[in-house]
Each structure stands twice: as C-alpha cells, then as structure tokens.
Amino acid sequence: MSGIGRTLAVARRELASYAATPVAVVFIVIFLLLQGVMTFNLGGFFARDQADLVPFFSFLPWVFLLLVPAITMRLWAEERRLGTVELLLTLPLRQSEAVLGKFLAAWAFCAVALALTFPFWITVNLLGSPDNGVIACGYLGALLVAGAFLSVGAAMSAATKNQVIAFVLALAICFVFAAAAYPLVTDFIARGSPALAEFVRRISIGERFANFTRGVIEARDVIYFASFMLFWLVLNTVIIEHRKAD
Amino acid sequence: MAALIEIAGLSKRFGGFTAVDAVSFSVARGEVLGFLGPNGAGKSTTMRMLAGFITPSAGSARICGHDVQDDPVAARRNLGFLPEGAPTYPEMTVAGFLAFVGRVRGFHGAELRRRVEHAMTLTAIGAVALQPVETLSKGFKRRVGLAQALLHDPPVLVLDEPTDGLDPNQKHDVRTLIAGMAPAKAIVISTHILEEVEAVCSRAIIIAEGRIVADATPAELARRHPSGRLEEMFRDITAARALAA
Numbered sequence A: 001m002s003g004i005g006r007t008l009a010v011a012r013r014e015l016a017s018y019a020a021t022p023v024a025v026v027f028i029v030i031f032l033l034l035q036g037v038m039t040f041n042l043g044g045f046f047a048r049d050q051a052d053l054v055p056f057f058s059f060l061p062w063v064f065l066l067l068v069p070a071i072t073m074r075l076w077a078e079e080r081r082l083g084t085v086e087l088l089l090t091l092p093l094r095q096s097e098a099v100l101g102k103f104l105a106a107w108a109f110c111a112v113a114l115a116l117t118f119p120f121w122i123t124v125n126l127l128g129s130p131d132n133g134v135i136a137c138g139y140l141g142a143l144l145v146a147g148a149f150l151s152v153g154a155a156m157s158a159a160t161k162n163q164v165i166a167f168v169l170a171l172a173i174c175f176v177f178a179a180a181a182y183p184l185v186t187d188f189i190a191r192g193s194p195a196l197a198e199f200v201r202r203i204s205i206g207e208r209f210a211n212f213t214r215g216v217i218e219a220r221d222v223i224y225f226a227s228f229m230l231f232w233l234v235l236n237t238v239i240i241e242h243r244k245a246d
Numbered sequence B: 001m002a003a004l005i006e007i008a009g010l011s012k013r014f015g016g017f018t019a020v021d022a023v024s025f026s027v028a029r030g031e032v033l034g035f036l037g038p039n040g041a042g043k044s045t046t047m048r049m050l051a052g053f054i055t056p057s058a059g060s061a062r063i064c065g066h067d068v069q070d071d072p073v074a075a076r077r078n079l080g081f082l083p084e085g086a087p088t089y090p091e092m093t094v095a096g097f098l099a100f101v102g103r104v105r106g107f108h109g110a111e112l113r114r115r116v117e118h119a120m121t122l123t124a125i126g127a128v129a130l131q132p133v134e135t136l137s138k139g140f141k142r143r144v145g146l147a148q149a150l151l152h153d154p155p156v157l158v159l160d161e162p163t164d165g166l167d168p169n170q171k172h173d174v175r176t177l178i179a180g181m182a183p184a185k186a187i188v189i190s191t192h193i194l195e196e197v198e199a200v201c202s203r204a205i206i207i208a209e210g211r212i213v214a215d216a217t218p219a220e221l222a223r224r225h226p227s228g229r230l231e232e233m234f235r236d237i238t239a240a241r242a243l244a245a
Helices: A003-020 A023-042 A054-082 A084-088 A095-115 A118-127 A132-159 A163-179 A183-192 A194-203 A205-213 A219-243 B043-050 B072-077 B094-104 B109-122 B138-150 B168-184 B194-200 B218-223 B230-244
Strands: B005-014 B017-027 B032-036 B058-063 B079-082 B156-160 B186-190 B203-208 B211-216
Touching: A003 A023, A003 A095, A003 B094, A023 A054, A023 A095, A054 A084, A054 A095, A054 A132, A054 A163, A054 A205, A095 A132, A095 A219, A118 A132, A132 A163, A132 A205, A132 A219, A163 A205, A183 A194, A205 A219, B005 B043, B017 B043, B017 B058, B017 B186, B017 B203, B017 B211, B032 B043, B032 B168, B032 B194, B043 B058, B043 B156, B043 B186, B058 B072, B072 B079, B079 B138, B094 B109, B094 B138, B109 B138, B138 B156, B138 B168, B168 B186, B168 B194, B194 B218, B194 B230, B203 B218, B203 B230, B211 B218, B211 B230, B218 B230
Parallel strands: B032 B186, B032 B203, B079 B156, B156 B186
Antiparallel strands: B005 B017, B005 B058, B203 B211
C-alpha cells in the first residue's frame, strides 16, 4: 500500500465525518452569509458600478480568518479527547501521512465552500463582462489563503487537547500573517525597526493574496504559499510525533 | 523459532515517576499471555509502547522482528491492537469504521468487503453494521474495537481489556474466539478478571509498580499460594507491595 493510498484513506474518513456532523452545513451557510453581507453591504458591490469581484475577494481572508480555525480546532484535539488518536497512530501509517490526510480533507472542504460562492460569479457576469481570468486567479489565491490558515490551525490543534485553545491560537497566528500587510501594522513596527517592518510585510499573506486578486500569478507567491503550508505541516508532524500520547 | 513479541529492558518515566521499569519478556506463536496487575501498575503503558504509541525512555520492543521505534510501519502491519477503552469514531457506522481501518491497512474492493464481513462475523456485530458507533452499547463498542484489531488477521494481537463491559455470554464468546485464534498467533491480553486468565491464558505475567513480579503459567502461579487460588496469589503479591510502598 502506497503512502498516497493511506493518506487518502485518512482524508476520506475526515470528509465523511464532516458530512456526518452538522459542522459542514453550519460552516458553509455562515461562510456564504458572511461573504454575502461583506460583498454587497460593506464592499459596495453595486455602488462601485464595476464588473469585478474585488469586494468579494478583499473580505475573504477575514472571513477565512474567523471560520478556518473553527474547522481545524477539532482536527487533532477531538482525536485526543476521544482517544482515537491512539488507534489512528498505531495503524501502519506514518505520522506525516495522517497529518497530510487530515489537512487535505479540510482543504477539499474549503474548496467546496469556495465553489459554492458561484452565484457571485454568475451575478457579476450577468450584470457586466468581467475579466474571468482575473476572477479565476482570485479564486486560486483564495484557496491558497485557506490552505495557509488551515495548516496553521491544524498544527495548533495538534499542540493542545483543548479545542478553545486551539481555536484562539490559530486565530491569533493567522491574524498576524493576515494583518501584517496593512500600513497600520507595518508603520507601527517600522518606528522601532524598519528592517523588521519590511520582513513582516514580506511574510504577510495579505500582500500575496492581493497579487492574485489583481490577476497576477507570480512564481514567488506560489512558492511562498507552498513553503508556508509545508512549514506548518512539518511542524504539525513534529508536534504529533512528540506529543502523541500526552 | 524466534518469538513474535520481544520486549527488552522497556522503561517509561513520566517526569520523576517511573511507570514501567525495565520490563523484559517475549511471547512466541501459540502463547496467550495474560498481563495482570493493579490499576496504575503499568499494563497499558507497556502495551502502548509495544504498539508504538508511547516512546519508551529506555529499552526496545520488537514485533515479528521489526523494532516498533525504528520500523514502526512494518511492526504495526503485523499487529492488531485494541487500545484501552476501545476508542472508535462515534459518528461513523460500524461498517464504515472497519472499512476505514481496512483501507489504511491497504485492502480495497472485494478483498476489503470480505475482510470487514469476516471481522464482523467473528465478533458478532453484523447486526449493527450500519449503525453509528455512538448509538451502540458498551459491549458492542468493545467488540467493534476488537473487530478492528482482527481485520487483517495479524500474527500478533495486543488487547487491552478485551472483555471489559461485556456481559457473561459475550465474555464467553470473546474468550472462545481468543482461544480459537491462539495456535496461530502470539496474543497479549490485559485483564482484571482472573478467571479469564485461567480460562484462556497459557501464561501470566503479574506487574506491580512497573516491574514484573511473577511470570509463570496460571496454574503454577495459583500453586504458589497455600489456598491454590490465583486470586489469593495476586492479592498477596500486589497488596504486599502496596503496603511496603
């Protein structure tokens, strides 16, 4: 049996458990509601009188910031609470395969939630003629932001048995990476150390995501997201390896 | 023939507390080892180290020649493990749960279905195959955990309290099942029920405060006490230590 097969077996079980509990429905409904309110009310979708999804994408990281930790907080903490972590980690699979399987399931779930925002896309196409290439880029970027937040949340869930702590830690860390692009934050840091401010701006998620929403896919942005996720997934594996029985 | 389970100098310390202290034993094919001891003696910790869930502070454990730390995947392929409390995913159906375990173990298609069917037949849980585990009674949950451990017909079985929560009939069925599998496997079961040890085990190890204090056949252990009863012998050997401590 290949590692991929085992990873997918774990992912499949996770996805089935989303479907078996109200988590999936609640998440998707709230996600779509929030995105609707943000885009049409706060974002001034109609008032802007432009055929694009800029208001939709500009609020997306903040909605993910709130909701993604809610998905990931149970990933490992729940397994610890139920004791099933002992079952899972004594099956013949590597820790990294279990980590990746859980992450992929959560990511696929976020992809489904994103796909269900298609009415926004239809609306903007009915009202005008937007650049659908730019919109596709935006969706790709959104998926990468979701993946980045998920990887942080999964690692935090592995670090604690308490789901509330996992949620708050994930939210705090994701917030730092999401907010770091804003001048409010970078200016504040720049007063102390301009070099650090530049560093913080470079590691921020917001800046990278903004490139995607403008329709620009740069290799370095893709590499940024890939290495970001890889870092947290490796950290997740290390935490599981060292704290599996705690 | 080499033993299927080899444990050498296995120790586990949690901070300043030594839960398992230099435990060594091996189990050959055909043996059913009863692992006895008071609560907190280190039974579950030893079993968890054998399954590779807890990293030992010292010593080694091998399953079918594979070190559980250095070659965990190969070791676990040969192992059926029932963790303490028989944890399962509550929202999954019995058949869905067993299919998940089977898929991770590399079965698919008709072979997977056959394995799941067979494991459910062995443990008599076919009637609840499509029920979510959380709706089941304690006895059924325990047997779902047992089915999961038997699914791949492993040469080594490590069962932490396999009959806990079962009614007398179910206990009897599980003992019959274990006795039936015994000739082909090396089996370790932990239990508090001493009559169970006399019924199914070919050998018993008593562990107290992390150390092995007795290792013999159940009949031999019982003979060591004037009353000739295993229970008296167990109380003597473990209570004396508790008093001394």
